[in-house]
Amino acid sequence: MHILYADDETSLQTLMKTQLEKLGHSVVVCPDGETAVAALEREPFDCMIVDLDMPGIKGAEVIARARKIRPEIEAVVITGKPDLKSALTAIENHVFAFLSKPCSFKQIKSLLSEVYHRLSQSRRLAALEHRVRQAEGDSELVGDGKSMLQVRKVIEKVGPTDSTVLILGETGCGKELVARAVHQASLRADEPMVSINCGALPENLIESELFGHVKGAFTGADNARVGLFEVADGGTIFLDEIGELPMTMQAKLLRVLETGDIRRLGSNQSKRVDVRVICATHRDLEKMVGEEQFREDLMFRINTFEIHVPPLRERIDDLMPLAVHLLRRHRSDGDDDALFTSQATAELLAHKWPGNVRELANVVEHAAILCDALPIDAEHLPRHFSRRQLRSEIRDAGPMTIREMEMIAIERAIERNAGDKKAAAEELGVSVKTLYNKLNAAEEKAA
Numbered sequence: 001m002h003i004l005y006a007d008d009e010t011s012l013q014t015l016m017k018t019q020l021e022k023l024g025h026s027v028v029v030c031p032d033g034e035t036a037v038a039a040l041e042r043e044p045f046d047c048m049i050v051d052l053d054m055p056g057i058k059g060a061e062v063i064a065r066a067r068k069i070r071p072e073i074e075a076v077v078i079t080g081k082p083d084l085k086s087a088l089t090a091i092e093n094h095v096f097a098f099l100s101k102p103c104s105f106k107q108i109k110s111l112l113s114e115v116y117h118r119l120s121q122s123r124r125l126a127a128l129e130h131r132v133r134q135a136e137g138d139s140e141l142v143g144d145g146k147s148m149l150q151v152r153k154v155i156e157k158v159g160p161t162d163s164t165v166l167i168l169g170e171t172g173c174g175k176e177l178v179a180r181a182v183h184q185a186s187l188r189a190d191e192p193m194v195s196i197n198c199g200a201l202p203e204n205l206i207e208s209e210l211f212g213h214v215k216g217a218f219t220g221a222d223n224a225r226v227g228l229f230e231v232a233d234g235g236t237i238f239l240d241e242i243g244e245l246p247m248t249m250q251a252k253l254l255r256v257l258e259t260g261d262i263r264r265l266g267s268n269q270s271k272r273v274d275v276r277v278i279c280a281t282h283r284d285l286e287k288m289v290g291e292e293q294f295r296e297d298l299m300f301r302i303n304t305f306e307i308h309v310p311p312l313r314e315r316i317d318d319l320m321p322l323a324v325h326l327l328r329r330h331r332s333d334g335d336d337d338a339l340f341t342s343q344a345t346a347e348l349l350a351h352k353w354p355g356n357v358r359e360l361a362n363v364v365e366h367a368a369i370l371c372d373a374l375p376i377d378a379e380h381l382p383r384h385f386s387r388r389q390l391r392s393e394i395r396d397a398g399p400m401t402i403r404e405m406e407m408i409a410i411e412r413a414i415e416r417n418a419g420d421k422k423a424a425a426e427e428l429g430v431s432v433k434t435l436y437n438k439l440n441a442a443e444e445k446a447a
């Protein structure tokens with residue numbers, strides 16, 4: 001590590017420098033507060049060891065200034081006159097440890113290895129946060145059209161409360177992004193927001209995913225596992241596709257929401273958690289309640305506030321700003337107001353966007369790859385992307401059976417929805433089962 005050692009005792013200065021260097025550290029020795037502050041301004045250090053009682057700027061002040069100049073530095077106080085006041089100042093300045101002179105070199109050595117451990121943990125955490133940010137993409141909510149302004153207003157109002165929020169809207173219209181905006185507008189913004197797609201996990205796994213399990217809770221549970229409610233403690237949990245949650249889990253979730261207590265699978269002890277819940281669905285929960293597929297009491301528990309995210313076709317004002325924003329994920333060249341030709345703009349505006357912003361993101365990515373020099377023109381848009389193009393594709397293909405036409409429409413819908421068969425079925429107005437039946441029949445015919 002690179003260490004700053006600030007102490008006015010000359011004998012200690014030489015001793016510490018030689019001993020710390022023997023351990024493989026590089027050391028800058030400062031005989032007073034002024035030189036210590038100057039060194040902090042000049043170069044980055046991993047750790048500082050500071051004597052409190054020095055001429056000129058005192059040790060406590062050096063640490064306080066270090067917090068501003070290099071907030072990431074770990075500070076260790078070393079003092080010949082330990083007293084309550086200096087101990088309290090040290091705590092206020094988040095000092096890593098407080099040593100009283102004389103202290104053994106063994107003590108310093110083990111303390112420095114703890115500092116090193118803490119530093120590598122925070123670096124690992126920073127790297128992980130960076131990867132998460134990259135995986136999640138940017139979370140800027142684009143769109144200043146009338147309906148998005150309405151959504152923003154609700155976010156502003158409901159964000160800072162601890163109320164449960166239900167976000168409703170079609171697939172791909174930005175529900176998760178709205179959930180993030182609610183979390184960001186809350187007092188929990190610095191705490192984690194964890195997301196889970198309730199439709200993506202089999203029934204037997206979802207309970208352990210949400211609430212965790214103890215070792216041996218079920219076959220294969222070789223280790224205990226922390227559930228997402230515990231991970232989100234102090235923050236927010238986002239339950240996406242809440243309409244897909246199996247009935248048995250709905251009852252368990254309701255109990256957690258009402259009591260604030262969770263119990264790991266296989267444990268008989270419960271634990272209190274402080275988690276804000278945001279849910280989202282593209283399904284009509286009231287209809288599901290009528291069909292006894294969703295618990296009415298759970299619906300009333302989660303819909304304290306509803307945010308309706310309108311489909312893209314109903315906020316066409318936002319389309320081009322969104323297209324520009326999404327293109328900027330892939331391209332940094334070109335001028336923001338000349339990224340699309342008028343022909344491409346007309347094509348984009350004429351489309352109905354059944355896959356909403358996700359579909360637009362895919363179309364823009366496709367165009368960004370095909371287009372060598374901006375602006376994007378109509379020829380760079382995917383061939384299948386508009387129904388008009390689908391019609392011309394069928395017309396130009398020559399004679400074909402109705403079943404073949406149907407297959408083209410199905411394939412294009414699946415492409416448009418980035419492989420999401422459920423969304424494709426919805427867009428085509430058929431059940432997922434029918435869609436699979438048709439795909440299987442076509443496969444059998446081709447075999």
Ligand SMILES: Nc1ncnc2c1ncn2[C@@H]1O[C@H](COP(=O)(O)OP(=O)(O)OP(=O)(O)O)[C@@H](O)[C@H]1O
Nearest residue numbers: 140141142143170171172173174175176177357358
């Ligand atoms: N208003 C917006 N501003 C910027 N990007 C957006 C906006 N709305 C959606 N997106 C982008 O569109 C994609 C889909 O958004 P998101 O995942 O939030 O939709 P969703 O409604 O949660 O989808 P699903 O119903 O499939 O869970 C993401 O890449 C997201 O970043």
